Amino acid sequence: MKDRITCVWLGAALLAAGLIHSAGAAAQEPGLTEKTIKIGVFSPLSGANMAYGFDVINAAKMYYSKVNKEGGVHGRQIELVIEDDRCNANDLVSAVKKLVEQEQVFMLNGGSCSAAAVAAKDYVVRSKVPWVMLNASADGALYPPTDYIFGAFSITQYAVGGSVVDFGQQHLKAKKIGYINHDDAYGAWNLEAAQVTAKEVDVQLAVESINPNITDVTAPLVKLRAANPDMIAITTYAKPAALIIKKAHELGITKPIVLTVTGTANMSQLVENVGNKDALKNFYVQDVLADAPGGPKIKWVYDMYKEYYPDLDAKPDHPQAYMPYGIAPAMSVVKALQDAGPNPTREKVAENLRNQKFDSGVMAGPIEFGQNDRAAQESTIYLKFDGTQQTLIPGSFQSRWKYKG
Amino acid sequence: MSDKTATVIPASDTERPRLAAPEKMPVTQIALLAFVAAALVVLPFVVTGYVLYIANLLLVFIVLCLGLHLVIGETGQFALAHAAFYGIGIYSSGLAGNAFGWPFPLSMLLAGVVAGAVGVVIGTVALRMRDIYLALATFAFGEAMQWVFLNWDQVTGGPNGLRISPARLGDLEILTDRQAYPVVVFVTLLMIALTIVISRSRVGRSFRAVRESDVAAMAMGIPVRRAKITAFGLSAFYAGVAGSMFATFSTYIHPDSLGFQTTILALTMVVVGGLGSITGAVGGAIVFGLISEFLRQTPSYQEIIYGLILIVFMMYAPRGLFAFIRDQMGRITRG
Known part of the structure; x- marks a missing residue:
């Protein structure tokens, strides 16, 4: 009997403790220092679906590297924190929560699997973190449009x-x-x-x-x-x-x-x-690219890949077919940060993304969002x-x- | 079933002979329990939402594993449809919240009851089967249910997945992992307590009798048929509740998460922890859940490391991690 009473008290104490603590404290603008800006990147990097994301992330990484070499964004170097989402909803949500809450990234640039990516929608919107997807189409996360989620660089x-x-x-x-x-x-x-x-x-x-x-x-x-x-x-x-x-x-x-x-x-x-x-x-x-794979319009992407990843490039299955898809989302992130000025906030970046329009030179059509449109790209070749x-x-x-x- | 009969049935580590006087809990166990209780209380105050998300997921897997422990570990019925019952729990709970705005305790009960009812039906159908045939039949049911989740668009959202409204209780709306944590902890503790009660009861003893031998159990007057169906139903009830727990902190479910891989993950947890032991099911879920999350940090090698860990466990701790630890402790104590 005594044990049962103890159990009831313990349960009640746990419930009360958790509820009191959940009031939480207001967050500050995270992931930003005088010299760096932290971006959370995620994609499947292991398992059967690795082909959807491995080289896509490599492409994004090499583009961010190039930007850093050229002086960064308003003098800030881009720091990437990379997570494996295993193309699985639970793991993708784990990765996103880790990036946002533990690594305190400024914004997110990731997701190659549509079904898994949709699982993070509510959390990202509630956390008000700008999220630019990699190559996930994730129609379910883009329609109806939200203020913070942008994707479909490789079309819906x-x-x-x-x-x-x-x-x-x-x-x-x-x-x-x-x-x-x-x-x-x-x-x-x-x-x-x-x-x-x-x-x-x-x-x-x-x-x-x-x-x-x-x-x-x-x-x-x-x-x-x-x-x-x-x-x-x-x-x-x-x-x-x-x-x-x-x-x-x-x-x-x-x-x-x-x-x-x-x-x-x-x-x-x-x-x-x-x-x-x-x-x-x-x-x-x-x-969905601007040219045939390896064609003159996008040759620079393949050359860049060769320069950054000579060992991978020498392997027979690399670069993987979806590799160039990683460039346009990274461009979109960099452009939104640049447009947000030297003192960016998540809100400013999200606002810039909502009005973003540019030609990546890599994808078949222009990258264009709108007040009611979060799908970046709609053209095909x-x-x-x-x-x-x-x-x-x-x-x-x-x-x-x-x-x- | 006579009392005398009950005492001769091989016991799991949770069982006590029915007529035996209650044993005093060793000091080490009390200290361990106190530590776990303190850790559970302190956790939300010292960790990030990400860690609480992982904690919530682990607690869901604990309940899932306890259900699997009842049907496989206690009753010896090799059922491989746990992900299906888990899915039924998630969808039942989610739909009750979405369509009728039910408070989460009611949705949770509904999830358990619906999954349990389906479990009873499957248990009845699978009565004549055993071993590999039962495994294959339940596997087929699991696959069929995943197909249903994927194609019953109007109800499950099909491949688009289902958005689940935040869990509610009156004015309280659970929106974060931190808010969900005490609920998930409470339900997990409740389910652990329920498992201990079942395991020590006449029902639990009949499960173990069936596990050891159908014929011997029948000869002792145990209603084997009823025991098997009950085990299936209870196991599915646990999976349904686990699904509903998941729906308290997750707002989306996709059928891809409800495949055979989820059943195998739970089975691995139960086997590695120690088949037939509640401690094993709980510990296995925690240890393997954490290993899986830590391995996400080493994408290039994680499949190899995961495989190696499994092989090492099976080679050196075939009776489970906790039996292995107990053996080693005993060896050290004996000098």
């Missing part, structure tokens, strides 16, 4: 779907597009934008929604063939995309096939999985790909979908 799902219809109509003169998406929320988002764009440019869509784990794509392709589209747009992940391209060739479909950026993380793997270069005779891929060579199609293409609140 909405932009993915809308732009592929724009490309089909403009470049391939398609009047009817066979559209294959996933039957999940990502698929629903890109389809919504595709439908908006199709209506605006007067294109008809024949839609087949498939499960991401599909193993036989014959039925949806036979149905699409019967609809007789002028092109086929694939907005799936890489694995089903390879199955579709392969099966389309087997079924004698010769119309152009366009694969969106959702399925292009590793093109050599895609070619291997398709297993027949003839299937890629009339094949296009969507990209297209490359004709024959299994070996990627040839840039002139122009950039955009979704017509806009967030309406």
Whole structure:
């Protein structure tokens, strides 16, 4: 009995102690000294999803290094505190909380995995810390817009779907597009934008929604063939995309096939999985960079990577496909800090980000936020790909979908 | 079940023979408990919100592991669907808060009851299975539930995840880890106490009898069928409560967090801590939770180090970390 009473008292004491303490004290502007400004960077740096973030962070790091060499921002050197978020919601929230509360960073620049990144939304907004994402699209964190979160430098799902219809109509003169998406929320988002764009440019869509784990794509392709589209747009992940391209060739479909950026993380793997270069005779891929990987417009990024990471560059799988995506977010952070003047505050930086517009020279379109828009980039380019060579199609293409609140 | 029967069943470290006189707690254990209690009280005053977030997560995992301990450690039923029940708990609690604005104690109860009810159904279906077949069947249920979480858009938010309203109790709204901490500590202590009570009760003894031998338990008059279903239901109830605890300090859940990896993490914690022991389940959750968080600081090597730690544990402490420590202490005391 005595033990039970002790337990009850202990529990009550704990409850009371915690509640009293939670009143908390007001925070000062953190992460800022006369000579330095501390930025929290995070991304998956281990595990199966490392390819989404490892070289993206390397790209951001080399850009910040360059800025530091050139004198920093208003005389302050940028200090990076880097955390591994393992592409997992709990770990990403741990990383963000550690950066904000323990490392006391001034602002955040991180996130390569959309689902995980969304988990930190409420905390970041409540903490009022400006957060510029790396390559996560994280539509769920960007819509509805908040004052502190900025992302989609490598476009949102909405932009993915809308732009592929724009490309089909403009470049391939398609009047009817066979559209294959996933039957999940990502698929629903890109389809919504595709439908908006199709209506605006007067294109008809024949839609087949498939499960991401599909193993036989014959039925949806036979149905699409019967609809007789002028092109086929694939907005799936890489694995089903390879199955579709392969099966389309087997079924004698010769119309152009366009694969969106959702399925292009590793093109050599895609070619291997398709297993027949003839299937890629009339094949296009969507990209979000200003040029083909290694092309003249973005060669400086690859040269810089070679200079900063000669050992990594010598390895066969580096730089990873998404490496250049890390540059524009770092540029955005530096520009917002510069524009905030010699005495930056988190609020000033967030305000500058909300009105930011510049051309990174790395991404397909300008980086542009607005009072009701937190998605940085909406343009795409297209490359004709024959299994070996990627040839840039002139122009950039955009979704017509806009967030309406 | 007769009293005599109960005393001959192999016991876990928490069990006492039913008729035995209560033992006096050793001074070292009292000191340790006092230290833990003091640490729990002092913690929110001396650490950052980040550390409290980790503490809250560890406490959630403790409850999750206690549930797994009941079904695997006590009853010997190799069930691998814990992440599914945990998910049911998070979604039930989150939806109760989002849709009806229920206060968190009520949402927590609902989460436990819904998960427990599903656990009873699964336990009933899985009655005829054992060992690897039971593991595979429950694994399949776990995978199916993750698919449901991912595709039942209208309820779970699908791959977009579900935003959970902050937990409330009257005018009190839990917005930070610091505010959630006392609630999470209180519920964890309650669940530990409940586990001890269950473990020492007739129900706990019947669980262990089933674990040792279905046939022998039946011969002794233990309702094996009921014991197994109860273990499944209780275990799922714990997972549901753990899910609801998570929802008090986290405002978002995505189905990616509710896969087999979460079940395996909890299983690793229970096994490394010491299968069949409450101390093992609690200690395993704390030790492995901390190891996992510390390893985040060494991204390049963490998988290798994690694997090595597991191998070392299995080689040198196969009965669990705490049994190993006890053995070593005993060896030192004996000289």
